[in-house]
Amino acid sequence: MPNASLNIKLQRESEEPLYRQLIQQIRAQIDGGDLTAGARLPASRSLARQLNLSRISVVNAYSELRAAGYLSAQAGRGTFVARDRASSQAAQPQPPAPGTRQRATSIRQMMRLARRPGVIDFSGGAPPSEFFPVRYLQEAINQVIERDGAEALAYEAPEGYGPLRAAVRDYVRAIGIDCRVEDVLITGGAQQAIDLVLQSLLRDGDTLVTADPTYLGIIDIAEARRAQIHGAPIDEDGIRIDALENALNHLRPRLIYVMPSYQNPTGHLMPLHRRRQLVRLAARHRIPILEDEVYREFRYDGDELPPLKALDESGIVIHTNAFTKVLLPGIRIGYLVADGPYQERLARVKQAADISTPGLNQRAIHLLLERGVLAKQLERNRLELRRRRVAALAAAQRYLPAGSRWTAPGGGLFLWVELPAAGPSAAETFIAGIGRDVAFAIGRLFYTGEGGEQAMRLNFGIHQPAVIEEGFRRIGAAWAALVEEYGDVERRAVL
Numbered sequence: 101m102p103n104a105s106l107n108i109k110l111q112r113e114s115e116e117p118l119y120r121q122l123i124q125q126i127r128a129q130i131d132g133g134d135l136t137a138g139a140r141l142p143a144s145r146s147l148a149r150q151l152n153l154s155r156i157s158v159v160n161a162y163s164e165l166r167a168a169g170y171l172s173a174q175a176g177r178g179t180f181v182a183r184d185r186a187s188s189q190a191a192q193p194q195p196p197a198p199g200t201r202q203r204a205t206s207i208r209q210m211m212r213l214a215r216r217p218g219v220i221d222f223s224g225g226a227p228p229s230e231f232f233p234v235r236y237l238q239e240a241i242n243q244v245i246e247r248d249g250a251e252a253l254a255y256e257a258p259e260g261y262g263p264l265r266a267a268v269r270d271y272v273r274a275i276g277i278d279c280r281v282e283d284v285l286i287t288g289g290a291q292q293a294i295d296l297v298l299q300s301l302l303r304d305g306d307t308l309v310t311a312d313p314t315y316l317g318i319i320d321i322a323e324a325r326r327a328q329i330h331g332a333p334i335d336e337d338g339i340r341i342d343a344l345e346n347a348l349n350h351l352r353p354r355l356i357y358v359m360p361s362y363q364n365p366t367g368h369l370m371p372l373h374r375r376r377q378l379v380r381l382a383a384r385h386r387i388p389i390l391e392d393e394v395y396r397e398f399r400y401d402g403d404e405l406p407p408l409k410a411l412d413e414s415g416i417v418i419h420t421n422a423f424t425k426v427l428l429p430g431i432r433i434g435y436l437v438a439d440g441p442y443q444e445r446l447a448r449v450k451q452a453a454d455i456s457t458p459g460l461n462q463r464a465i466h467l468l469l470e471r472g473v474l475a476k477q478l479e480r481n482r483l484e485l486r487r488r489r490v491a492a493l494a495a496a497q498r499y500l501p502a503g504s505r506w507t508a509p510g511g512g513l514f515l516w517v518e519l520p521a522a523g524p525s526a527a528e529t530f531i532a533g534i535g536r537d538v539a540f541a542i543g544r545l546f547y548t549g550e551g552g553e554q555a556m557r558l559n560f561g562i563h564q565p566a567v568i569e570e571g572f573r574r575i576g577a578a579w580a581a582l583v584e585e586y587g588d589v590e591r592r593a594v595l
């Protein structure tokens with residue numbers, strides 16, 4: 101088995117983190133044929149010493165290259181240039197995703213480590229399961245079956261169960277959206293709602309504009325539906341209007357996707373003036389906006405703001421929300437509110453997708469709404485999540501590295517943290533954190549292009565205050581150990 105002779109030149113002044121430079125250079129040498137299939141790479145410890153890098157950087161680079169199919173590991177024998185790379189690529193119907201998305205895929209694979217038992221996991225997007233109104237649901241299901249019998253288990257209308265559509269109409273009217281029952285379409289969660297909108301409005305290769313960073317799910321859907329996705333930069337008020345306008349002028353997108361309330365992943369709340377500017381701009385360009393309001397009801401302070409759909413005079417805003425985050429994610433009930441011209445096509449795409457959302461689930465949710473379970477639940481969620489937010493902010497202050505930046509979210513489940521630019525990246529910190537049984541979402545995942553190397557998203561909502569404190573302590577310790585290791589390698593190099 102030949103030993104690979106690596107030719108790596110790292111630029112320490114570059115903005116590109118060192119482990120990324122390492123990945124790129126190894127990849128280039130494999131792609132260029134300088135490293136051949138089966139060649140053995142140096143052990144991570146010796147390569148780290150040779151390059152004056154932390155070992156974790158090398159481990160991290162090898163793990164990303166493995167996930168991307170460039171390398172393979174054989175237990176006890178070492179790391180090798182993968183043999184089946186060329187053939188596995190040839191079997192793909194499409195060329196591999198461009199570099200940035202491929203990288204995100206490998207980060208996702210890395211993040212599976214978060215699911216190991218015993219890990220304090222801040223990485224997911226789910227609400228806490230102890231909030232789920234399980235007993236109420238059980239009663240509601242029993243009652244629906246008693247009341248409606250087989251009808252509750254038949255095919256439902258593709259647009260949704262009539263009384264639930266009416267309840268949604270009333271619910272959104274209360275926040276300023278003037279709509280009719282016919283404007284409401286029941287979906288399988290907000291995720292399906294987004295997918296249906298993309299399928300209805302975009303054809304292969306069409307462009308969709310969102311913010312960068314954005315919800316990971318929209319990146320996935322765009323990829324699955326072969327849409328181009330462009331991320332416009334944000335500021336603390338959300339998507340930047342100048343950047344968006346530029347994108348509208350140059351890319352001629354078919355859709356704008358935003359989360360005005362407590363954006364995932366940053367937690368930003370779009371203020372009223374920005375909401376107005378956004379709707380006006382989209383109307384001027386006649387480009388529809390899909391607003392995703394799944395975090396709207398997780399509001400801890402400040403006044404309630406109108407959704408974009410309430411400010412929409414030309415019918416170009418499509419509104420989605422769901423009873424998933426606030427009640428029961430697994431019951432999969434969400435909805436779209438859209439004006440007439442969009443409705444017919446949406447209903448057709450919905451029917452093609454799954455005929456209808458399960459009638460039993462729709463009826464059970466309808467009963468929970470009628471009985472005021474949602475209102476009670478929201479109040480309870482808010483009180484408890486506020487307490488957890490306080491714990492997260494205190495723990496961030498106490499344990500996260502000096503020089504980290506974050507803003508206190510006014511709502512939502514997430515804290516978005518930027519680690520100091522000069523230190524270890526979020527991916528490096530993640531790997532070191534896994535060793536200490538803690539995990540978070542690596543910021544890079546949420547970018548459509550470059551960015552987010554130092555960022556992490558922490559779902560503080562999912563844990564009790566004491567667990568939050570312990571988890572943040574572990575992250576801080578993981579980061580400090582990396583810095584110590586960098587220092588150690590530098591000291592050794594000097595000796």
Ligand SMILES: Cc1ncc(COP(=O)(O)O)c(C=O)c1O
Binds near residue numbers: 225292422433
């Ligand atoms: C912004 C956003 N939209 C949509 C979804 C999907 O939610 P649902 O469970 O309603 O499909 C999520 C879930 O994480 C989300 O964060």
